[in-house]
Amino acid sequence: MSFTPSFLDEIKFRNELSDVIGQYVQLHRAGSNMVGLCPFHSEKTPSFVVFPTNGSFYCFGCGVGGDVVSFIMNIENLDYPGAIEFLARRCGIPMEQDEKRQDKFQVNRQRILEMNKEAAKFFHSFLYSDEGKPALDYLRNREMKETTIKHFGLGASPNSWTALSDYLTKSGFKPYELTAGFLAGAKNDRLFDYYRNRVIFPIIDLLGNVVAFGGRTMGDDKPKYINTSDTPAFKKNRNxxxxxxxxxxxxxxxxxxxxxxxxxxxxxxxxxxxxxxxxxxxxxxxxxxxxxxxxxxxxxxxxxxxxxxxxxxxxxxxxxxxxxxxxxxxxxxxxxxxxxxxxxxxxxxxxxxxxxxxxxxxINEILKKYDLTLADDKQNAMNELTDYISTIGDKPTREIYSHRAAEILGLSTDGIAKAIEIKTKRHFKKVKSDFFDSEIRKKLGYGDNTNPERVKFSDVSTIEERILGILLIRPDLGKKVLTVLQDEDFVTAFSKKLFSAMKPYLEEGRELNISADSLFNAKEQGSISRIMASRLKLIKNDSEVLEADIKLLKEKRKEKELNKAAEDDYEKLGDYFEMLKKKKSK
Ligand SMILES: [Zn+2]
CATH class of the missing domain: 3.40.1360.10 (Dna Topoisomerase Vi A Subunit; Chain: A, domain 2)
Known part of the structure; x- marks a missing residue:
């Protein structure tokens, strides 16, 4: 689903990033930026930075980043259209008409929500029909009160292969909408209902939309539960x-x-x-x-x-x-x-x-495994308990549990405490070195899922990111650059993808819309914000720096090509000698 650029601009303009984030995070001014405690990971010192000048944010701790739409997607757990709707409501501008933004190849989220609402009504009224009596009895037998059934909007589905499909198609919903919304499957061009003879639980999101359904059998049929799979209107892991x-x-x-x-x-x-x-x-x-x-x-x-x-x-x-x-x-x-x-x-x-x-x-789970009257079990329980307690970060808490463990095991507190402190030292030494390893790996670009080639081409990718960084924060320099810089100048795939996405924006001297139409996933948006953030730290971001970097990139690129050609020649030479050898031996 896509929205018009002017609508997206309006949304961003009326939802100032630091205002929006300020409603979730306490922000403090730091120069021209704002900093706060990251809402997406647990931290005691702030590493979450908002850059009001270009409407982006980035967490140096966990790598989450993006623009105001990405922020709302993350914090409100909404998908892209959901976040746009949320922001439109927040600033009181009406959503665009469906026809304008409807992509004929994509099922419209709004349609699925309307269809779900219709289906929920169908299930609920079926529960109170004569045929729905067994389902209602089932709920009453499970001691469910009338008010509870109404409050949760519970329903039931008929014991039929097509009752719901027939009802919804008659109400004007298309077969492909039913299958995309996971209300029916299709076989040989015919629809069949997924929810048959079940008690129905509508799943409602935080905006009050019916986003999905759960259906439970009333007997012993399998599966006991059917749940809506992910659809354009619903993500199981986000609800x-x-x-x-x-x-x-x-x-x-x-x-x-x-x-x-x-x-x-x-x-x-x-x-x-x-x-x-x-x-x-x-x-x-x-x-x-x-x-x-x-x-x-x-x-x-x-x-x-x-x-x-x-x-x-x-x-x-x-x-x-x-x-x-x-x-x-x-x-x-x-x-x-x-x-x-x-x-x-x-x-x-x-x-x-x-x-x-x-x-x-x-601790209880560990103790459950052992019979403490047996010497062997007691030994094993002691090992496992001291292993576990030594991983507790806070010393006073560790001491409390050392005492507790000694009491349970009937051993001296001193002995247990000593064993625990030795293990604690070992444990945290390992944690520390693992942390440094992972930090170094991160610095070198290992584990960068969005651009795995950063490791292989570390020198080139650094230059690429410098160029992209300037262009992200100074799109006004872009138009001129487009005449000298092409997709092919970039070596790593992610840089190429990013540059290619930026081109139409640079053409007009506009800032890249990081979240637009979900072109970049959450991790990639984080990477883009990182690239932008590291550039913002530098003092000089002008055409002089940019031109120098572009020149450098082209040189490096040429060098790589020459090396590659030389390598290829060398290989060919090898092949030639192989061939000669073979000829001789014949
Ligand atoms: Zn974070």
């Missing part, structure tokens, strides 16, 4: 079920569960801060959304093995972003839904208050 309701209750904490039923049951019992991921483990993107709303998460996953694995993953992803995680242990009960049914809301509240922090949780 949490019920966050649209939970966000206003999230200041203290969010409760994270595994399933729709758990969340609904918790909301009904008064825990309106419960959310769930949609059939996937918690990943970095989920953690980033969560971090926007709260610093405290209570994990209430199922008490089986899969639940424990998911708990470990969630702890890792969220601790990384500085979120405090506590784990609710449900004992012999399977999940929060069952727990509330069995023991009631008051008992669950007690569980929340008594939930253990992530360190206690990990």
């Amino acid at each position: 949490l079920f019920a966050l649209n309701f939970a966000k206003v209750y999230a200041t203290d904490s969010l409760i994270l569960c595994e399933g729709y039923m758990d969340v609904i049951s918790l909301h009904q019992a008064g825990f309106c801060n419960a959310v769930a991921t949609l059939g996937t483990a918690v990943n970095a993107e989920h953690a980033r959304i969560i971090a926007r709303f709260t610093k405290n998460v209570l994990l209430a996953y199922d008490s089986d093995n899969a639940g424990r694995n998911a708990t470990d993953k969630a702890i890792a992803a969220m601790t990384e972003l500085g979120i405090n995680v506590r784990v609710i242990e449900l004992g012999d009960v399977k999940d929060p839904d069952d727990y509330i049914k069995k023991y009631g809301a008051a008992a669950f509240k007690k569980k929340l208050d008594g939930s253990s922090g992530r360190i206690d949780y990990s």
